[in-house]
Amino acid sequence: MDILPIFSTLRRHKITALLLVLEIALTCAIVCNAVFLISQRLQRTEMASGVAEHELLQVQVANIGKPANGKSRAQEDLALLRQVPGVTAAALVNQVPFTNSSSNTSIKLDPAQKLPTLNATMYMGEGLIASFGARLVAGRDFTADEYLDYDDMRSNPELQNKVGSVVITQALGERLWPGQSALGRNIYMGDTSVRVIGVVQSLIRPSLFMGDDAAQWTMVFPLRLSAASASRYVLRTAPDQRQQVLSEAAKVLRKADPHRIVLKKDTLDDIRGAFFQNDRAMAGILVGVIAALLIVTALGIVGLASFWVAQRRRTIGVRRALGATRRNILNYFQTENFLLATIGIVLGMVLAYGINLFLMTRYELPRLPGMYFPMGAIALWLIGQLAVLGPALRAAAVPPVVATRSV
Numbered sequence: 001m002d003i004l005p006i007f008s009t010l011r012r013h014k015i016t017a018l019l020l021v022l023e024i025a026l027t028c029a030i031v032c033n034a035v036f037l038i039s040q041r042l043q044r045t046e047m048a049s050g051v052a053e054h055e056l057l058q059v060q061v062a063n064i065g066k067p068a069n070g071k072s073r074a075q076e077d078l079a080l081l082r083q084v085p086g087v088t089a090a091a092l093v094n095q096v097p098f099t100n101s102s103s104n105t106s107i108k109l110d111p112a113q114k115l116p117t118l119n120a121t122m123y124m125g126e127g128l129i130a131s132f133g134a135r136l137v138a139g140r141d142f143t144a145d146e147y148l149d150y151d152d153m154r155s156n157p158e159l160q161n162k163v164g165s166v167v168i169t170q171a172l173g174e175r176l177w178p179g180q181s182a183l184g185r186n187i188y189m190g191d192t193s194v195r196v197i198g199v200v201q202s203l204i205r206p207s208l209f210m211g212d213d214a215a216q217w218t219m220v221f222p223l224r225l226s227a228a229s230a231s232r233y234v235l236r237t238a239p240d241q242r243q244q245v246l247s248e249a250a251k252v253l254r255k256a257d258p259h260r261i262v263l264k265k266d267t268l269d270d271i272r273g274a275f276f277q278n279d280r281a282m283a284g285i286l287v288g289v290i291a292a293l294l295i296v297t298a299l300g301i302v303g304l305a306s307f308w309v310a311q312r313r314r315t316i317g318v319r320r321a322l323g324a325t326r327r328n329i330l331n332y333f334q335t336e337n338f339l340l341a342t343i344g345i346v347l348g349m350v351l352a353y354g355i356n357l358f359l360m361t362r363y364e365l366p367r368l369p370g371m372y373f374p375m376g377a378i379a380l381w382l383i384g385q386l387a388v389l390g391p392a393l394r395a396a397a398v399p400p401v402v403a404t405r406s407v
Contacts, residue, residue: 006336013308020304021344024380027297028348032376033355034286036368041283045276047215049097049268050169050202052133055088056268057235057246058096061253063227063260070151070228073257080252081233086241087249091132091234092225093125095206097268098275102206107219108188109176118214120172121205124150124223124230129167129200131234134220137170139183139198142222150223150230160192163221167198171216187219194221211364231263242267297380298387305333305391316395317402326396333392334385341384345377352376 010017074092081090095102103124106116125131129141146165153159166187173182173196182196203218210217233253237245250262309316316329356368 003335003339006332006339010336010340016304016307017340020300020340021347023297023300024341024344024384025347025351027293028345028376028380029351029355030293031290031379032349032352032372033359033368034290035375036356036372037365038283038286040365041279041286044212045279047204047212048202049204049272050132050134050200050216051097051204051268052236053268053272054239055133055236055242056131057237057242057249058264058266058268058271059233059235059246059249059253059262060264061231061233061260062263063231063257065259066228070226071149071224073227074225074230077227077233077253077256080256081235081249084235084245084248084252086237086245087235088238089127089131089236091125091127091130092227092230093123093128093131093232093234094225094230095121095123096232096234096271097204097206098272099206100275102209104205105189109186111188111191111193113188117176118217119210120168120217120219123203123218123220124225125234126222126224128220128234129198131236132203133236134200134203136167136198137201138181139167139196141167141198146222147224148222149226151226151228153223154229163192163194163223165197165222166194167200167220168196169200169203169216169218171202172218173199175217294379294383298383301337301384301387302391305337305388306394309333309391309395312395313398313402316398317400320398320400320402329396329398330392333388333395337384337388337392338381341381345380348376348380349373 078090078092081087103122104119105122106119108116126147129136142165148159148162153163168182168187176182176187177185182199185196186193187196200220202216203220204215205218208215233249235245235249246265246267250265253260254262319329352368352373356365359365360367
């Protein structure tokens with residue numbers, strides 16, 4: 001079809017054509033960036049934790065007053081919990097993944113450094129690696145004689161120098177020593193030096209306040225906790241026994257010490273779900289924004305096309321009288337809409353890139369991948385063609401006799 005008559009017609013309707021182009025451009029820009037943000041949020045909710053999520057439970061307690069003997073209380077609790085039917089491992093730990101509260105420290109590769117290399121999370125708890133289900137990919141786990149009592153170390157800072165070993169994640173090792181093995185290397189925390197004896201594939205930080213890139217900067221220390229210094233008991237069991245074990249574990253802990261209360265008892269799946277609740281909510285809001293924008297754009301195309309059909313009814317009748325078929329009329333309106341949509345999409349891509357640059361500089365979002373531009377263009381082309389189809393069919397149905405009627 002010759003598009004010159006189409007441009008000639010559009011020049012006589014500059015304002016309405018411009019408004020439609022701007023609407024499509026704005027929709028294209030917002031939709032491209034919104035879809036990208038949705039993918040980022042959903043991808044974030046799927047990040048690996050490095051633990052056996054579907055097998056883990058947490059029971060958190062709070063003591064009424066300070067326990068008389070925190071060390072023995074912890075060992076008695078763990079012994080009772082391991083006797084609960086279905087429990088395969090139990091540990092008293094200082095923190096759990098996806099709990100938004102973490103214990104961290106700055107580390108150096110050289111004690112003479114003025115500034116730390118990075119900030120990493122510290123997990124503690126006897127048998128933590130096995131209880132979490134973290135997978136060792138190099139080196140070994142701690143032996144029984146390597147564990148120190150955390151309470152003793154806290155009351156006597158000089159004992160910190162006796163914490164001679166640490167297990168780290170692959171991501172932390174690669175960040176500290178790119179392309180090299182981390183085993184046998186030393187990490188410094190102030191004046192304290194620890195040697196890397198093991199590397200786990202993955203172990204996520206409890207809180208992501210340092211950013212997603214630092215999510216796997218994690219260390220595990222051989223420190224034995226007491227009921228006075230920790231309150232989180234982690235249990236590992238079969239996925240189908242979690243609720244039963246969770247209920248029984250809470251009863252066991254309450255019975256063992258009536259002078260405390262159970263603050264929380266939940267599965268790690270539930271903890272993870274609550275942790276990423278805001279991400280899923282934001283993705284849902286953005287989906288609603290996209291749907292609303294596409295609907296408004298489609299309605300705008302329908303309204304404008306219907307207006308033009310009503311205005312050009314006599315012209316359409318003349319064309320029909322001169323031999324134009326219904327398909328010719330239909331193709332005319334679809335081509336006209338395609339041209340307007342294409343101009344709007346090109347402007348929208350430029351605007352989308354500009355919005356993404358703003359988000360990158362202000363909110364440290366990654367660059368918008370080029371694949372989102374053709375996806376947005378195809379979506380808007382399809383919506384535009386579907387939206388104009390109804391008015392175009394009505395235009396194609398105009399009979400030639402209309403040309404002979406007086407205005």
